[in-house]
Amino acid sequence: MVLFRPLCKYVARVERLRDIVPTVREAIKAAKSGCPGPVFVEFPVDVLYPYELVVKEIGFNPNAKGFIQKALNFYLRCHVSRQFGNAWLQQTITPLPTNVPMPKSEQIQEIVQLVKSAKRPVLLIGSQATLPPVKPSDLVKAVEALGCPVFLGGMARGLLGKDHPLQMRQVRKDALKDADLTILAGTVCDFRLSYGRTLSKKSKIVALNRNYSQLTKNEKAFWNSNVSVQADVATSLVQVANSLGSNHSKPTEWVKTLREKDDEKEAANAKKMEQKLSNGFLNPLNFLKTLDQSLPDDAILVADGGDFVGSAAYIVRPRGPLQWLDPGAFGTLGVWWRFCSRCQTVYPKRPVYIIWGDGSCGYSLMEYDTFARHK
Template sequence: MDLLTTVGCASAVLLVAAAVALLGVAHHLGLLYQLFHKVEPKSPRHGGELVADVLKAHGVRFVFALAGGHISPILVAAEKVGIRVVDTRHEATAVFAADAVSRLSGRIGVAAVTAGPGVTNAVTAVKNAQMAESPLLLIGGAAASLQKGRGALQDIEQLSLFRTLCKACISVRTVRQIVPALRRAIATAQSGTPGPVFVELPIDVLYPFHVVEKEVGGPKSARGLRGKLVQWYLQNYVRNLFAGAWESRDITPLPVKVPLATEDEVGFVPPALGFWGRFGWVQRCAELVSRATKPLVLVGSQALLPPTPAEELRDALEALGIPCYLGGAARGLLPPESPLLLRHNRRDALRDADLVLLAGSVCDFRLSYGRLFGRGAVIVAVNRDRAQLLRNADVFWRPRLAVQGDAASFVVGLARRLRGFSCPTEWMQRLREAEQRKERANR
C-alpha cells in the first residue's frame, strides 16, 4: 500500500511538472495570448503607424532620418500624421539634428536609422547627446527577431553598442509592444538626468501581416513531420507577432520625473559621511550665503533643462544679485551689460571666493577637477546626476552641501528665501574692476 501511494504521489508530481512545463512553452510561443487576443491577417495596418501615433501624441514635430527599408513604414506613417520627416545624408547628422531640436525646444528629439551600418553610424552623435544631457529617442531598424544571427541583411548585435551610451536600450519583439515600449522610452529619456534612449524595432514588427507572412512565415505546404513542425512554428511566430496588435492602447505621455530641488529634496552633507535625510536644503544654503562676504555662482548647462523656464532662472539670478559665471548652454542667460555677468579672471575669483554655488556645473577639467577653490571656501553643489554632483570630490574638493536635484529650481527657491539679500559691495566692485582691466587688456 505504501509503495502504491508513493508511486501515485510521484506520478502526480510528474503530471503537475509536465503541465507546468507545457504552460511555460505555450506562454513562450504566445499560444495563451492568442487565445484571448485577436489576430487580423487581412488588416493592412502596420507597426509604423503605431510609432507615428505615439510620436504625435508626445508632441514630436520632426523625425530626422536617413531612409532605409528597415524603417520605411515609420517614415511613411509619420508624414501621414503630419510629422515632418527630414532626410539627412548621414545617420550622425540625423542624431545631431534631433539633439539640436531637443535642446532648443525642450521636447524629445527623434532620429530614425536603418539596421546595421545605419545604427553604427549614429554612435558618436548619441554619445554627444549623452554628454549634453539631451533627451533623445533613437529608433533603430533591425533584422526580424527570428532571423537574428542567421545571416539576415544588415544584422548585427546593436543593443550592446548603446548600453554605455543610453539610459535605456529596448528591443521590441511583437507589434503589441511598440506603444508601451516607446512611451516608456520617451519618459525615461526626459526623467531625472535627461539623455538618449535606444529602441530597436525589428523589421517584422513594422510591416503589415501579409508582407511578414510572405517573408518569414515559411511555405504554405510542407512534407514530413519535421517540415510540418517548422511550418507550424513559423506560422505561429507570425500570428503571435500580430496578436492584439490593433487593440486600443493609451498613447499619451507617461509622467516625467524631474528631481526638483525644493525644501524637501533629499540631499546629504557632507558626502563623506554618507548621511542622507530630509532637510530644508534651500534654507540651509540660504543661511550659508547670507553669512558669505565673497559669494560666487557658476551656472552650467544642466540648469537650462526643463521644466524651469530660462527666463525664470535669469530673474532668480538677478534677484540674488550674486556675481555669476555662465558655462556651456547657460552662456547668454544674462545680457552682456548685466553687472552680475563675469567672463574673465575666473581662476582668481574662485580662489578668493568664500562661497561657491555650483548650479549644474561640474568639477571636471573646466574647473581643474576642483583644484581652483580657495582653502576654507564653502562649496554648495546642485546636480541631477549623483556622479556629476560628486565628480572628483574625493580628491581635490569637498562640498559643504551636495544636493541631487534640479539646479534651476534650486536657484529659484534660493532667490525666494534670500529676498532682501545684498551681495557685499566691496566684493562686487573688486570683481568688476578686474573684469574691466581684462577687457581693456584684450582690446
C-alpha cells in the same frame, strides 16, 4: 545592445508590434527624467514590414506533407501570431510623467544661511540650469535676487543676455581664489575646473546637480562640499532666492571689484584682437570680435570645434537664453549640421550662425551636400 548599455540611460529591443508604443513611451520618459540623456530603442527589421508582406515572405509551405514541414509551418504561424498579436488594439500614447528630483526645504535653508553669511559669493551656472520646469526668465530673476557674480558655461551661455552687470567672463580663476562661497549650479568639477583644484580650500561650496555622479565628481580627492543637493538646479536657485526675500544684502562691493578686473582683462584682450599676425593670416580673435559686434539679437549660435570655439566662448556673447549650442564637454565634433537644421526648422525666420573649427569641418564638410539636396 551590449555596446549601447554603458552609454545610454535606457536600452530596449522591440520584438512585438504591440510593444512599440509602451517601449517608446518608456524611452522618452527615461531620456527626459533626472539628468536628460540618450536612450536607444532597436526596431528589428521583421517588425517594420506589414502583416501581408511578412505572411507572404516568411516561408509557409501550403503543401506541407511531412512532419518536419508541418512543424515548421506551425512554428512560423506562432511566430507571426506573437509578432502581430493585438497590434491594432487602441493604446495610450500620452507621455509618461518624468521624474525630476526636487530639493528638500531643509537643504534650501542650509544654502540660504550660507548665502546670507557670505561676503564674496560666486555662482557658476552650467547647462542643467536651462532645463524645464523653470523658465529661463524666472531663473534670471532668481540670479538677480541673489546678486552675486555669475559665470556661465555650456548651454547656460546667453542666460543673462549680452551685457548683464552680474556676469563675468574673464576672471573666473581670480574669483574662485578669493570667494568665500562657491555655488556649483549644474557645473561639474571635471577638467574644466581642473577636477575641483581651482576651488578655494577656504571657500564654502554648494553643489547642485540632478545627477549624483556629476554632483560628486572628484569630491574628496580635490574638493569638499558643504551642501550637496541632488535636485533640479533652476528650481533650487529659485527657491533659495525666494527664501532670501527682498531684504537680502547683496555683495555689491564684491561685484564691483570683479567687474573692474573683468573690464581690465577685456581691455587687454581687445588689444590682442587688433594685432596683425606676422604670417599675414587672419587674426581669429579679431574675427570673433567682428562677429560679436554684428550679431542680431535673435541670432542662434552653433559652436562646433575645439580651440576656436574655446576662444569664441570668451569673446562672442549670445544675446539671450538658449541661443548657444555646442558639442559639450567631450568635444563630439561634427554635430553642427544637425543643430543648425533643427534650429532652422523650429525657428525658420531666425538667423543661425555656425562657429566652425577645422576639426569639425573635417568631420562634416560633406553635410553641405545634405543641405543642398534637402533645402
